[in-house]
Amino acid sequence: MNIVLQYFDGCPNWVEADKLLSEALAAVGAAGVTVERRRVETVAEAVAVGFIGSPTILVDGRDPFAVHGAQPGLACRIYATPSGLRGSPTLEQLVAALRA
Numbered sequence: 841m842n843i844v845l846q847y848f849d850g851c852p853n854w855v856e857a858d859k860l861l862s863e864a865l866a867a868v869g870a871a872g873v874t875v876e877r878r879r880v881e882t883v884a885e886a887v888a889v890g891f892i893g894s895p896t897i898l899v900d901g902r903d904p905f906a907v908h909g910a911q912p913g914l915a916c917r918i919y920a921t922p923s924g925l926r927g928s929p930t931l932e933q934l935v936a937a938l939r940a
Contacts, residue, residue, distance in 0.1 A: 841870055841899065841938070842876075842898075842899075842900050842901065843861065843873055843874075843876065843897070843899060844875070844876045844877075844878055844897070844898040845857065845858055845861060845875050845876070845877050845895055845896075845897055846878045846879075846880055846889070846894070846896040846897075846898065847878075847879060847880065847894040848881065848886075848891075848894045848914050849881075850894075850914065851894035851895070851917075851927075852927075853894060853895055853927030853928050854894050854928075857927075857928035857929070858875070858895070860928060860929070860930070860934055861875055861897060861934055863931055863934075864934035864937075864938055865938065867931070868938045868939055870938065880894075880914065882914075886912045886914055887912045889912075890912055891912050891913075891914075892906075892907075892911065892912055893910070893913070893915045893916060893917025893918075894914075894915070894917055895917060895927075897929070897934070899937060899938060899940075904940060905919060905929055905933070905937070919933070
């Protein structure tokens with residue numbers, strides 16, 4: 841399993857997502873999987889890599905939380921969760937994404 845956490849320094853939500861991602865990997869028995877953290881620094885880079893906001897989590901190159909029509913750019917990303925909008929997916933959502 842290949843996990844990439846894309847972020848930009850102006851958004852604090854990636855730190856929480858990183859913590860939850862580690863917990864989710866442990867929960868699915870993939871605690872040895874390394875998470876590659878990639879900082880996106882410019883709008884041009886965001887467009888080039890398809891970065892649609894911080895944090896973006898890619899599982900084997902796919903964004904399991906992709907929203908149709910989202911545009912690349914340097915912005916904090918919002919996730920729909922069972923308890924409302926948040927700056928990162930919940931632990932349960934991450935576990936489900938990793939198991940899919």
